[in-house]
Amino acid sequence: MEKNNDFVKQITKKSENLSKWYIDVIKKAKLADYSPMKGMMVIRPYGYEIWELIKGNLDRMFKETGHRNAYFPLFIPESLLKKEAEHVKGFAPEVAWVTIGGNEVLKEKLAIRPTSEAIICSMYSKWIKSWRDLPLLINQWANIVRWEKVTKPFLRTTEFLWQEGHTVHSSYEEAEEETLKILDIYKTFAEKYLAIPVIPGLKSENEKFAGALKTYCIEALMPDGKALQMGTSHNLAQNFSKAFNIRFENKKQKIEYAWQTSWGVTTRLIGALIMAHGDDSGLILPPEISPFQTVIIPIAKGNRKQDILSEAKKIYDKLKKNKIRSFLDDRDSYTPGWKFSEWELKGVPVRIEIGPKDVEKKQLVLVNRINRKKIFVKQDNLLITLKKLLKEIQIDLFKRAKDFRENNTNSVEGFDELTETIETKRGFIKTGWCGSNKCEIQVKEKVSATIRVIINEKNSNSKKCAVCGKKAKHTVLFAKSY
């Protein structure tokens, strides 16, 4: 009986089929559900609460670095979207258009924003006149529509939620500094809050944002060996300021085009969170970002029922007072065993059990979601032990994910070894690259893997390009990607 750990029924095993497991968990844990429109999902309260925690923490980090929130329109007139040539070329295939308003056919069709550079830049050109107006540091939390062909809840949906920062600076160097500052915030957030280790770096020309000079990103490795881009930060240089006429008078009294950045993360982060940490029993949420850090399950037996319930309520109040997000599951219609499985499926990191024996001994049972290890703790020591356990779980999840990434990162030399490793092992493939578009495409055509991130911009320790054999300019990570 104690041998069988298959407590949760009705979800596919993560080890057997990650995709199926992923969908099962999302539906059974009530994170999201499909809507009547293709590729559009409903984010249910439990899923949205995770987003609120992501949003709250990132928002604080943005504000601490001087950014302010604003809100721009959902629609972008076609003429504005077309102003930056590369930009419109990149997004055209996935834009949804509004052509009728009320009963009238519109004179100019309106794009539902696939990203907001165009509308925001058109406003910036009105607002910015002098170096004294800079830097301008604005972020917006918004929804976005991209008409994707293949969708998957959280990872790629037709409509998604995100934040997009759009900043304006008086020099290239300052814009570059901002781009890297945000990249660092993203990395810190991913690792400290989501407990997902990421690799920061530059995108290749092939993979960069339409309209950017340089695109930086953070990349994570998922359990199936595919890479997931978790955030991007672009140095737009003067590409958009020239297209949208954002000019300022600099300190030398010369008119100059402004230097810009843009950056974003999306509800995709929730998808990463689900895949990175979960197991055969369901989700495992890092304490920092879990809607409930603990769930209290009273085992209300026989004539001790009232007794136990009131003790459980006291524990709940105590945790609430100490700002530990918890849920008291005192529903009478489910048995304790059912609740254990349910909350494991929902990924709550610590379960607190309180039954007749515990009330007698003035103790509680804490159960770690990662390994189901039980800790018996005196009621007086609850806070200290619980806080320690939550910290431990946060760290363990990060460590687990990092070990996985390291075990699935292989260094290779030469085209054959590169393509063979991708085919047989997947994961990140570290190798030298000469910097040519042609070499990257050659790999893509053979094994459909691309350069996820350039991790060493300057030199590559005299390695050779894995494809052409010429001297390598960069060290890069190849991978298949989401």
Add this chain to the structure above:
RNA sequence: CGGGGCGUAGCGCAGUCUGGUAGCGUAUCGGUUUUGGGAACCGAGGGUCGGAAGUUCGAAUCUUCUCGCCCCGACCA
């Protein structure tokens, strides 16, 4: 957007080949006893078989079209 698979009760499925008026498990609702790993018993409700058109005396079942979802590719956060 190409190749493959699937849409029948909230969920998981059988029934489709061979046409005859819809069933199983689970969940739900009411009641009683229960509660330390998805409780037991008694009773009840719930489906225009994804949608449309056609063939037929008769369609979940056959034909055509269409919508959606999943998997594998190509494209993207």
